[in-house]
Amino acid sequence: MDPxxxxxxxxxxxxxxxxxxxxxxxxxxxxxxSAEDQAERWLRALRLHGRVGSALQALGVGEAPLMTRAEPxxxxxxxPSGDVAQKAVExxxxxxxxxxxxxxxxxxxxxxxxxxxxxxxxxxxYVRGASREELVECLATRDDFLEIPS
Numbered sequence: 001m002d003p004x005x006x007x008x009x010x011x012x013x014x015x016x017x018x019x020x021x022x023x024x025x026x027x028x029x030x031x032x033x034s035a036e037d038q039a040e041r042w043l044r045a046l047r048l049h050g051r052v053g054s055a056l057q058a059l060g061v062g063e064a065p066l067m068t069r070a071e072p073x074x075x076x077x078x079x080p081s082g083d084v085a086q087k088a089v090e091x092x093x094x095x096x097x098x099x100x101x102x103x104x105x106x107x108x109x110x111x112x113x114x115x116x117x118x119x120x121x122x123x124x125x126y127v128r129g130a131s132r133e134e135l136v137e138c139l140a141t142r143d144d145f146l147e148i149p150s
Contacts, residue, residue: 012093014104017050021106026085038084039120042113043128050106055138061128088112107139 014022021042028041047056047063089104091112096104114121114132122132 012096012101012104014089015050015106017053018092018104018106018109021045021049021109022085022089025088026083029084035117036120036123039113039117039124042088042117043121043124046106046110046113051139051142052106052110052135055135055142056130058138058142059130059134061125061130084116088116091115110135110139 024045025042028045029038032038032041043056043061044063046052047061088109089112092104092108095108095111101108125131125135
């Protein structure tokens with residue numbers, strides 16, 4: 001991306017699948033008790049939609065119940081402040097702009113969430129029998145789902 005060119009990421013549309021994931025997860029954030037709980041909720045929504053959902057299903061990631069621990073929260077597990085769904089969508093928009101995409105897809109959303117939640121999203125994948133590396137490899141080899149702007 002040209003550092004001298006200002007981009008308006010808000011004008012880049014979300015694919016229907018990415019919009020649905022953002023709305024479902026954004027609504028669920030009010031019920032999350034920790035960042036780990038939020039990561040679990042994002043993954044559950046992602047599993048059902050778009051290229052990421054297709055890849056997760058191909059890896060055998062099922063609709064497992066929420067698996068957050070009943071232990072006291074460590075400081076790094078506290079839920080992020082502010083509207084995390086908005087932050088994720090904004091970062092996904094930046095990523096989509098960087099690759100000159102016509103819209104923000106679930107893949108952009110996934111990579112934004114990996115930045116926001118890091119190891120917590122990795123753990124949510126691991127609990128379901130997958131890894132970040134497997135998911136990225138699966139996404140790289142799948143070209144059967146194009147995400148179209150809504």
